[in-house]
Amino acid sequence: MGPTNTGKTHLAIERMCAHSSGVIGFPLRLLAREVYDRVVALKGESQVALVTGEERIVPPGARYVLCTAESMPVPSRQGDLLPGEPGDLPRDYAFAAIDEAQLGIDPERGHVFTDRMLRARGREETLILGSDTLRPVVRELLPEAEIVSRPRFSTLSYAGSTKLSRLPPRSAIVAFSAEQVYAIAEMLRRFKGGAAVVMGALSPATRNAQVDLFQRGEVDYLVATDAIGMGLNMDVRHVAFAGLSKFDGRRERRLRIAEMAQIAGRAGRHQTDGTFGSLAVGDGGAEFTDEEIANIEAHRFRPIETLFWRNADLDYSDVSALIASLEEKSEDPLLRSAPLAIDLAVLKILAEDPAIAALRGNKARTLWACCGLPDFRKVGATHHARMVRRIYSYIGEGGHIPQDWFAAEVARLDHVMGDIETLADRLAGVRSWAYIAQRSDWLQNPARWAERTREVEARLSDALHAGLTQRFVDRRTAVLVRDIGAHGADALPVTVAADGEVSVGPEPIGHLQGFDFTVDPTARLADKRLLLAAAERRLGKELARRARKLVDAPDTAFQLVEDGDRIGIAWEGQLLAHLAPGRSLLEPAVRTTRALDRLSAPQRAALRGRLERWLETMIERHLSPLKQLGDAASDKKSTPGVRAVAAMLVDAGGLLPRKSLMAAIKALEKSDRTALHKLRVRLGALDVFIATLLKPAAQQWRAALLAVRDDRPMPRLPAPGAALLDGGADEHGAALAFRRVGQKWLRVDMADRLAAHALKARSRHEPDPVDLPLATSLGLDEGAIRKLMADVGFVPSGEAWKWRGHRRRKAQGKQARRQASRPSNAFADALKDLK
Structure with missing residues (x-):
């Protein structure tokens, strides 16, 4: 006797193995299996048997039997088997033991443990293992027993x-x-x-x-x-x-x-x-x-005063006598009648049928054995009685359960799909068939069907284990929780794979792209905070290494990218910063993304400085003329005229219609025009622009900087090298290098060539101002040519062109006609710039 953790079961195993044969009855099939494995390791598989309701491993000549209490071979006064008892095992062993004997007070199974305590005996030694609360009952029921108290090994x-x-x-x-x-x-x-x-x-x-x-x-x-x-x-x-x-x-x-x-x-x-x-x-x-x-x-408990008991000396003269003998009360006051168990409840339900109630002798014994089928499905006595009756209908007259029916019922349960509850219900069902398959007298070829039910139970058990593990075990979270409490050498290693997968120990937690960590998309929503915390805790060194790599990276490692409606800077495909309006068009601000917040303040400052240097380098490389023009606009040595034109042109991104600069152009001196020419400013007849800024790379950077300053998306740019666009082109993108001519867009340098030809033809008094070969090669239609010539100052007059110039207020008399015959100021200025 003793509390838990006193080594009672270990003692029983040692004592049994010291004898020539032995049997131990356990309260659980799981415990019987655990001890079976231990004894096999000591005695070998050929010497050890495992017998439970649903599982039988009985090698020929096995000398040691591990079983559940219900399956324990115990001699009966009449030689009858109790429900669940095997009929093919010897009943005489040198050693016998019953474990957890205090379960004799259990309302459902107590009578089984009481019976085994009273009747299970070894020839040489018998052990009854149980709580110290059993002491008074044992002294009364088994006065010759030696009671040994065992203290608990730990507190x-x-x-x-x-x-x-x-x-x-x-x-x-x-x-x-x-x-x-x-x-x-x-x-x-x-x-x-x-x-x-x-x-x-x-x-x-x-x-x-x-x-x-x-x-x-x-x-x-x-x-x-x-x-x-x-x-x-x-x-x-x-x-x-x-x-x-x-x-x-x-x-x-x-x-x-x-x-x-x-x-x-x-x-x-x-x-x-x-x-x-x-x-x-x-x-x-x-x-x-x-x-x-x-x-x-x-370990001080109230002593057990009585045990549940059920008569084992049964009367099979008929079913009514059988029930009466099962309900017989003990004359010993320590043994009280057990509550109505499922086997007796089923027997009473079946006995309501007169045909069943009239059964006698061996038929009554067979019926009682059928009633011993456990209700693994927990469906209740009424429903369980239907299955028991059907089984008896097959074997009651000495027959066997039909193999087709047995096979169909097992096959119905042989499915591993479904939730935990469904799988557990199927397992309960197949355990019933596994129990039936252990009865050699109920089936033909029972070994075959026992193997079949074991296979199905194994598959369902594996599926249920997998389902439980999938539902209630998150190995990744378990690893991280354990890692949070680890320090130094105990901490799990963090690895970042080539594709960016981040793992702590064996478990992946997410992906690191650049400096942006994203949680594994397969993680549950409730676990994401833990994974983020693990990344914050373990990625510091990796992020610092990447920050140093970025600062030392060449300019070719960075790209200007679109991020929705915003313009950004990326590195290795990772967005690092957005551009925001700054002091001027050519000086946008750099705003780093939240992904860099994981870095320390000095690391972020160094990284931001690197991005700003790259931005300055790119602007210098692709927009150098515009930058020089901006310097001239702010240089006090420049004349007011130059500063005015330069400032307006820089603010517009390097291209403006001439008419919007008309007042500033009129105020220019010859030296101012020379200075602007050195700055590569083209004072065209229609537009003022810098020709080198019409290149594709310069267009892209001008478009980006204008979009940032004006807080609008990046426009859709024309194809590189295009000279003429359809009218459906993006207006913001086309306006960077094109001017509208009717339903088309013509690149400003081409428009300037056509305008220059028209002005020269006007100055030479040539009849046709249109450079028709160039217009045709560009693909200009008649409407586009008319619009372009109208912008220059010509209107069609029949099949010829007439100079219209700028509209003026009507003059009077000769003075008006004389004024009209002279070139307009706009024409004279344009011709002067052209020369």
Whole structure:
């Protein structure tokens, strides 16, 4: 006798292996499987058998049997098998043990443990393992037994109430409903990266896989029902109760102190101390009383006064007699009648049929064996009775279950698609068929169908494990949570792949493009903050390295790009800054993007300085004439006339219609015109421009700087080398180097050549001012030529052209006619500039 973590089960394994043969009955199939693996390692597969309701591994001549309590081979007074007992195993062993015998007080299964405690015996040695609360009952029922108390190897202490987000690693959270288990596991996935899930409804394979997930350290938390209190060996340091009440099949009640201690005792292993406490959920959660805490820490519990019992000496004269014998009460006051279990409830329902009630002898025995089929699906006695009756209808007369029906039912469950609840329901269903397949007298070729059900259960178990892991485990978050608490050598390495993928340890967290980190798009919304925090914490060195690389990069590494309606500067495809209006057209401001906020202030300053130097270099390279013109506009040594024209032309980006500069041009002296000519300013008949700024690269930079200053999108530029555009061209883009001529756009240097030819023809008194070969080669139509000639000062007169010049107020008499016969001031100025 003793509390949890006293090595009782370990002792039983050692004692059994010291004998020539032995059998141990466990409360859980999962625990039986765990011990089976340990004994196989000691004795070899050929010597060890595993027998549970749904799984049988029985090598010929096996000497050691690990089984569930229901499947434990126990001699009966009449030689009858109890429901679930195997019929092909010997019943005489040198050693026998029953684990967790205090479960004799369990309303549903207690009578099984009581029966095994009273009747399971080894020839040489018998061990009954259980809580110290059993001591009074054992002394009364088994007065010759030697009672050995075993102290707990480690201490168990109360740690108070803890919020879920502050749970220590290696914690188990115990809840008492599937809904609560799933809800807590989901919260742990968000806060801590995930949790393993263990519930009685899961198959042993799924539970094994989930426990292994916890044991390997892939997750630091386990969410479970009270099933973990039944001897599962796990490295748990703290047990948190999400509640202290459970539904026991009849009512909602508070856990008994012994039940609390059984669960809390999972904390601590061997000589490692453990703690327990409550989980602060919602408005406060469950709280232990001072008395409960003191008793759990001292392993002091109320003694068990009675055990549940059911008669094993059955009367098969008919079904009514069978029911009466099952309901017979014990004469011993320590043994009280067990509540109505599912097998007896099903038998009573079936006995309502007179044909069933009349069964006798072996038929009644067969019926009772059918009633022993566990209700794995938890559908209730009425629904479960239908399946039991159908099975009996096949085997009651010595027949077998039809293979077609069995195969169809198993095939219906052999699907791995669906959510967690659907997969768990299919697993419960296939466990029923696995139980049936273990009965050699119910099926033809039972070995084949046992293998088939094992395969289906394995597939469903794997799918359910994968579903639970996918839903409740985020390995990336778990790695990051663990990494946050690491320092120095314990910190996980951060790597940036060639394609920009950033990984912390083995888990990718996002992509780094330039200085901009983006969270992995597959991450859940709730996890993005954690991934960003990990990037902030771990990418400092990489960002500093990239900043140094950028500062040292050549000019060719940077590009002028469009970012929506804004103009920006990019490096290696990454947007680094936007341009904003500055002191002048040629001096825009550089505004770095938020991606650079991850850098330190000195790094950002150095990077911004590099971008500003690149911008100055590009403006100098592509807009040098415009920059020189700007210098002249601000140079006090320049004449007022030069400064006026230069300032207006720079402000316009290097191109203006002549008429908008007419007043400034009239005020120019000859020396001013010479100075402007040296600055490569063309005072054309129609436009004032700088010819070198008509090149494609210069057009692009002029367009960008004008768009930045005027706070508008980058215009659509004409194709490089185009001289004539359709009327549908982008107006802002065309206006950089073209002038409107009717429905077309003509490049200003071509328009200037045609205008110059017309003015020369006028001065020479030539009849046709149009340079027809040039106009034709450019593709000008009649409407475009008329518009261009009208801008120069000519209007068509029949098949010829007439000089119109600028319109003036009407003069009178000879003076007016004399004035009209002279060239206009505009013509004279244009001709002078042309010369």
